[in-house]
Amino acid sequence: MDIKATLASQIYSQTRAVAKPVPQDPAQPTAGQAFEAAAGDFLATLRESEATVAAGLAGRADPQAVVEALAATELAVETAVAVRDKVVEAYQEILRMPV
Amino acid sequence: MNEMMRTMAASASGMAAQAARIRLGSENIANADTPGYHRKTVSFEQAFDAARDARAVVTGPVQLDRNELARTYDPTNPLAGKDGYVEGSDVDLLVEIADAREANRSYEANLKMFDQARQMASSLLDLIRR
Numbered sequence: 001m002d003i004k005a006t007l008a009s010q011i012y013s014q015t016r017a018v019a020k021p022v023p024q025d026p027a028q029p030t031a032g033q034a035f036e037a038a039a040g041d042f043l044a045t046l047r048e049s050e051a052t053v054a055a056g057l058a059g060r061a062d063p064q065a066v067v068e069a070l071a072a073t074e075l076a077v078e079t080a081v082a083v084r085d086k087v088v089e090a091y092q093e094i095l096r097m098p099v
Numbered sequence: 100m101n102e103m104m105r106t107m108a109a110s111a112s113g114m115a116a117q118a119a120r121i122r123l124g125s126e127n128i129a130n131a132d133t134p135g136y137h138r139k140t141v142s143f144e145q146a147f148d149a150a151r152d153a154r155a156v157v158t159g160p161v162q163l164d165r166n167e168l169a170r171t172y173d174p175t176n177p178l179a180g181k182d183g184y185v186e187g188s189d190v191d192l193l194v195e196i197a198d199a200r201e202a203n204r205s206y207e208a209n210l211k212m213f214d215q216a217r218q219m220a221s222s223l224l225d226l227i228r229r
Binding site: 074078083 | 103112217220227
């Protein structure tokens with residue numbers, strides 16, 4: 001197969017246009033901001049339920065509220081762990097890529 | 100706050116309302132022999148929990164039943180009136196037990212819904228965990 005140097009340089013110059021980063025729409029949150037918001041929500045849920053459980057153990061909150069807070073915490077932690085596992089898995093998949 | 104969380108908040112409020120109801124029932128039974136005691140009743144009201152964006156149920160103000168008190172003729176009793184009648188309480192044990200049983204069933208129903216929502220959210224997460 002005959003690959004000409006001019007053809008190669010032409011294709012290479014085309015890839016640059018494709019790989020150029022697209023300017024981000026400032027109204028749309030970036031992936032980093034979305035992750036930050038999700039982590040903030042997770043932390044808020046954890047803090048809220050911690051306060052509820054502490055109040056429940058001290059006898060200031062009813063047991064239903066304690067169980068509800070614990071269930072919310074369980075779901076939040078499960079979600080966080082599942083997402084983290086997926087992220088780590090994707091990272092390992094990239095590392096295993098034959099170069 | 101997603102739908103599952105709202106479901107669990109509503110179920111928890113239902114359980115709290117039934118707990119308040121059964122507390123009043125046990126107070127009524129405890130005072131069944133108290134002279135002049137009117138049984139306490141409570142109404143359930145729909146409420147909107149703005150902090151958690153959830154529709155819930157709350158117990159309304161506690162009200163006293165306006166039934167006639169049970170009157171027994173006992174002139175030797177120190178609490179007897181001028182006509183010799185003693186006023187007891189208007190608590191009917193049968194009504195209280197039936198009310199407690201109904202509160203128990205409603206509590207169980209709310210608990211089932213709570214568990215159902217939790218299991219649904221949990222099994223959804225199982226999908227991405229594989």
